[in-house]
Amino acid sequence: xxxxxxxxxxxxxxxxxxxxxxxxxxxxxxxxxxxxxxxxxxxxxxxxxxxxxxxxxxxxxxxxxxxxxxxxxxxxxxxxxxxxxxxxxxxxxxxxxxxxxxxxxxxxxxxxxxxxxxxxxxxxxxxxxxxxxxxxxxxxxxxxxxxxxxxxxxxxxxxxxxxxxxxxxxxxxxxxxxxxxxxxxxxxxxxxxxxxxxxxxxxxxxxxxxxxxxxxxxxxxx
Amino acid sequence: xxxxxxxxxxxxxxxxxxxxxxxxxxxxxxxxxxxxxxxxxxxxxxxxxxxxxxxxxxxxxxxxxxxxxxxxxxxxxxxxxxxxxxxxxxxxxxxxxxxxxxxxxxxxxxxxxxxxxxxxxxxxxxxxxxxxxxxxxxxxxxxxx
Numbered sequence: 001x002x003x004x005x006x007x008x009x010x011x012x013x014x015x016x017x018x019x020x021x022x023x024x025x026x027x028x029x030x031x032x033x034x035x036x037x038x039x040x041x042x043x044x045x046x047x048x049x050x051x052x053x054x055x056x057x058x059x060x061x062x063x064x065x066x067x068x069x070x071x072x073x074x075x076x077x078x079x080x081x082x083x084x085x086x087x088x089x090x091x092x093x094x095x096x097x098x099x100x101x102x103x104x105x106x107x108x109x110x111x112x113x114x115x116x117x118x119x120x121x122x123x124x125x126x127x128x129x130x131x132x133x134x135x136x137x138x139x140x141x142x143x144x145x146x147x148x149x150x151x152x153x154x155x156x157x158x159x160x161x162x163x164x165x166x167x168x169x170x171x172x173x174x175x176x177x178x179x180x181x182x183x184x185x186x187x188x189x190x191x192x193x194x195x196x197x198x199x200x201x202x203x204x205x206x207x208x209x210x211x212x213x214x215x216x217x218x219x220x221x222x
Numbered sequence: 223x224x225x226x227x228x229x230x231x232x233x234x235x236x237x238x239x240x241x242x243x244x245x246x247x248x249x250x251x252x253x254x255x256x257x258x259x260x261x262x263x264x265x266x267x268x269x270x271x272x273x274x275x276x277x278x279x280x281x282x283x284x285x286x287x288x289x290x291x292x293x294x295x296x297x298x299x300x301x302x303x304x305x306x307x308x309x310x311x312x313x314x315x316x317x318x319x320x321x322x323x324x325x326x327x328x329x330x331x332x333x334x335x336x337x338x339x340x341x342x343x344x345x346x347x348x349x350x351x352x353x354x355x356x357x358x359x360x361x362x363x364x365x366x367x
Contacts, residue, residue: 053306055332077282077306081333089336104282107310110318 004066004092005029006052006082007073008039013096015070016043029059053081055089063090072098075189077105083113084118111145136213148206149177150213154198157218166190171211174204225246226295226332227322228281228311229302230257233327233348238267242274250273251290252302284318292319297331300326305333310342 001024005012008030016028020043028043029052030036036049050057052073063069069086071079079097086092086102099105100119108116122205140149160168165176165188179188180199194200202212223246226284230252242248250261250269255278261269269276275334279286281302292298298315300308305328312326324343328334334347 055336075306077304077310080307080310085336087236088340104286106284107314109283111310111313212275 001025001067002062002065003060003068003070004058004063005026006058006069006071006079007095007098007143008032008035008047009071009072009074011151012070013039015072017047029057029061036152047067053078053085057081058085058090061090066090066092068092068094068096070096070098072099075087076100080108080111080113084111087112092163092195127138132210135156136209143206144200147203148204149201149203150209151180151199151201152213154200155218156196158196158199158216158217160194161196163196164190165192168215169196170202170215171208174202174208174212177203189194223292224249224291225297225299226282226287226292226315227292227299227301228287228290229251229300229308229311229327230254230261231301231303232260234301235261235263237301238274241355242272247275249277249291249295251277251279251281253278253280254290274302274344281307282314284314287311287314287319288312288316295321297321297323299323300324305330309333309337309343317330 005028028047031051071082083095097116102118102120134154178201182197225241227250277290300311308326312324315321315324328345331350334345338345
């Protein structure tokens, strides 16, 4: 498998190192001369000097025969363009893009650059998973398919507390798919009783989050 | 017509001023508040007095684009000093905000050609133009000797 990596920062270099160790063929493209010199000491012919948003640089790196292109520069516009050209001009089958500013995720989605990985967002998700009290946790979002899965904790005084699954008044377009308890998770039956402290996974259509969360949280005291 | 110019450099400022002189509604967006001065070069009154709109913000931030009026723009000109920023902003204008006419200034002839042919947005490449003119001028000199 041949992988072209655009961007020789920490992410790009570490990725190249790991992939080489696993036996992949790798080319790394770095546009800053000083950075290139440093990387070349270690990675030698694997690294090429140039701006990966220039077509001739991508072509010289062998993008036409690449199985995977990874765009991990520090610049979101560059990552978008590199992936767009790799996909549409050079018919590269798989791409992976790094999102530096999580606010730009919407642009990657709009322009069909997938998967787009934001380290900031991933860390945020982890923090939210550790601290579920701050609300619901998005576990999975399939934007194209208009489906997402959230995790929500059943709190004292909630409508759903001590209620059988079939009696929980969930809005249309949502469904409880799992219950997580300290001794393990399981798929509930319609007569399974939901208790306070249970963590519930719900699959739902985007936009229903608040309605769903309201069922598992106590009514807001005024 | 409502014209939004993103990026007030030499090209953006001149294009914005010309459109305003023709009587269009012109809004400009630049991340640098001081670019206002460039805009007012050679103008007897301020940009705002002349009827122009000015917003400070980053080209890729949707809030900034909306504040600058992209939702009612008939034309968007992406003229920052970065080719890639211009190409991304132009595509956002086209795909998300459905702007009728979108023009991106692109210095790299290869990218300008490919994105121009790809459709949706128009690309203008000053570099290609300069190459042609210089080449033509040299050829004329050769012919004359």
